[in-house]
Amino acid sequence: MKKSDKLLLSAFFVFIPLTLFIGGRLPGRGYYITAAALIAELSVPLFASFKKGKPQARELAVLALMCLICIIGRVAIPVPNFKAAFALIMLTGISFGGSAGYIVGAITAFVSNFFYGQGAYVPWQMMAYGAGGMLSGFAFYNGKIPKKPWILALFGFVGVVFFIGPLLDCSHMFLSMPQTGLKSFAASFISGFPVNVSQGVCTAVIMLVFGKPIIEKLDRFKLKYGILEPENGI
Amino acid sequence: MGFENCHPLVNFIYFAVMLYATVNFRHPVFLAISFLCAFAYSIKRNGKKALVFNLALLPPIVAFALYYSSYTHFGVTVLAENFIGNSITLESLVYGAVLAVSFGGVIMWLSCLYSVFSADKIIYLFGKISPKAAMLLSILLRMAPRIKNGAERLNTAQCSIGRGVNCGGVIFRLKNCIRIFSALVTQTLDSLISVSESMQSRGSTLRGRKAFSVYRFDNRDRAYVICMFSLITLTAMGGTA
Numbered sequence: 005m006k007k008s009d010k011l012l013l014s015a016f017f018v019f020i021p022l023t024l025f026i027g028g029r030l031p032g033r034g035y036y037i038t039a040a041a042l043i044a045e046l047s048v049p050l051f052a053s054f055k056k057g058k059p060q061a062r063e064l065a066v067l068a069l070m071c072l073i074c075i076i077g078r079v080a081i082p083v084p085n086f087k088a089a090f091a092l093i094m095l096t097g098i099s100f101g102g103s104a105g106y107i108v109g110a111i112t113a114f115v116s117n118f119f120y121g122q123g124a125y126v127p128w129q130m131m132a133y134g135a136g137g138m139l140s141g142f143a144f145y146n147g148k149i150p151k152k153p154w155i156l157a158l159f160g161f162v163g164v165v166f167f168i169g170p171l172l173d174c175s176h177m178f179l180s181m182p183q184t185g186l187k188s189f190a191a192s193f194i195s196g197f198p199v200n201v202s203q204g205v206c207t208a209v210i211m212l213v214f215g216k217p218i219i220e221k222l223d224r225f226k227l228k229y230g231i232l233e234p235e236n237g238i
Numbered sequence: 239m240g241f242e243n244c245h246p247l248v249n250f251i252y253f254a255v256m257l258y259a260t261v262n263f264r265h266p267v268f269l270a271i272s273f274l275c276a277f278a279y280s281i282k283r284n285g286k287k288a289l290v291f292n293l294a295l296l297p298p299i300v301a302f303a304l305y306y307s308s309y310t311h312f313g314v315t316v317l318a319e320n321f322i323g324n325s326i327t328l329e330s331l332v333y334g335a336v337l338a339v340s341f342g343g344v345i346m347w348l349s350c351l352y353s354v355f356s357a358d359k360i361i362y363l364f365g366k367i368s369p370k371a372a373m374l375l376s377i378l379l380r381m382a383p384r385i386k387n388g389a390e391r392l393n394t395a396q397c398s399i400g401r402g403v404n405c406g407g408v409i410f411r412l413k414n415c416i417r418i419f420s421a422l423v424t425q426t427l428d429s430l431i432s433v434s435e436s437m438q439s440r441g442s443t444l445r446g447r448k449a450f451s452v453y454r455f456d457n458r459d460r461a462y463v464i465c466m467f468s469l470i471t472l473t474a475m476g477g478t479a
Contacts, residue, residue, distance in 0.1 A: 061434040221424055229431055
């Protein structure tokens with residue numbers, strides 16, 4: 005396991021929950037501070053994954069374009085709870101590795117919420133969206149799982165319904181329920197289940213149709229320019 | 239010598255405060271002032287095109303007010319009853335209209351902002367963070383026209399072999415759109431990387447580098463800033479009182 009991955013895991017399990025916990029106590033528009041702190045924390049493992057420890061301009065440019073595409077994938081589809089953003093974030097994670105997927109997901113959630121309205125849930129959404137990218141980055145870590153369309157679709161569906169969805173439900177439990185515990189988590193999970201399933205179906209469809217071409221495209225960039233390689237070789 | 243020739247900082251303060259006020263103020267008089275000013279200023283900036291765009295915004299505003307009042311039912315002044323027995327109230331209608339007007343105002347202010355803020359102003363304001371940020375900003379700002387141009391070229395090339403965006407039936411068109419989009423993404427990423435490489439090798443990211451600018455903070459800008467801040471303070475005091 006590489007150093008950047010260790011940093012990423014420690015960020016996911018220790019620092020981000022801590023930030024969310026402290027940030028939840030900030031009054032008023034404190035969630036902007038929490039969101040900025042999240043992005044700052046996430047950029048540490050990302051920068052550690054670069055070759056010289058510093059981002060080159062082209063790597064930042066590619067990540068910025070991926071963020072833009074993910075935001076379009078969320079905003080341009082007018083159907084509620086049926087967005088392509090999850091699939092695109094996961095594909096970024098699959099090709100460029102977990103830390104890149106995490107930061108793309110977090111920035112996508114933050115920026116696209118300017119279209120849907122910012123609120124106290126924004127840091128939670130950033131955490132959950134990014135976690136989707138991280139999960140896919142780790143799952144397809146060294147190419148042992150073949151990147152076939154139907155495997156991607158299955159992975160997308162399961163990942164959204166049983167990983168990203170519950171994380172988003174967590175935010176609902178912590179923000180708007182009177183008490184936190186297993187029972188209230190079950191309640192928010194069950195009430196969020198149909199939404200998760202519809203998002204998961206959308207993710208599976210996008211993965212099935214566009215998964216392979218997009219991965220081929222991104223892999224070509226890794227090969228051509230030697231950027232953002234999660235592994236030694238591809 | 240209009241407002242757009244002022245120092246970029248003055249423009250930035252004005253638009254930031256204006257957008258904040260339009261989004262957050264719910265008072266109808268404030269909203270009306272903001273809406274009418276945005277209407278007038280966008281027409282002054284963009285002429286006939288802006289007039290058509292602004293008039294086209296009006297039907298969606300009315301439609302949103304109707305839509306909002308059809309699914310929220312707070313208030314006491316009942317205007318009518320819909321077919322499942324929920325009452326459509328005056329209060330929800332007005333609140334929907336207020337929301338829609340503030341949203342339309344934001345869109346019009348953004349069109350003004352887009353025409354006033356040229357790319358060099360943005361780089362002047364935000365490029366001081368670091369040379370790398372300035373370079374990234376200039377690349378990203380150039381990207382929108384670049385993507386538009388590339389899409390047109392791709393479409394022309396595909397049209398000439400009968401696979402353009404407006405050839406064939408619905409499904410065929412959709413397929414063409416997806417193919418052009420895919421080619422566009424590849425092309426954009428490629429050009430993005432080569433542009434950033436070449437700018438970097440010409441020294442754009444060296445330490446201590448400044449972006450070129452022609453702006454000077456003169457007495458007129460000082461007067462603007464003093465006036466604006468006194469008015470902002472007045473409004474903010476009204477908000478707290």
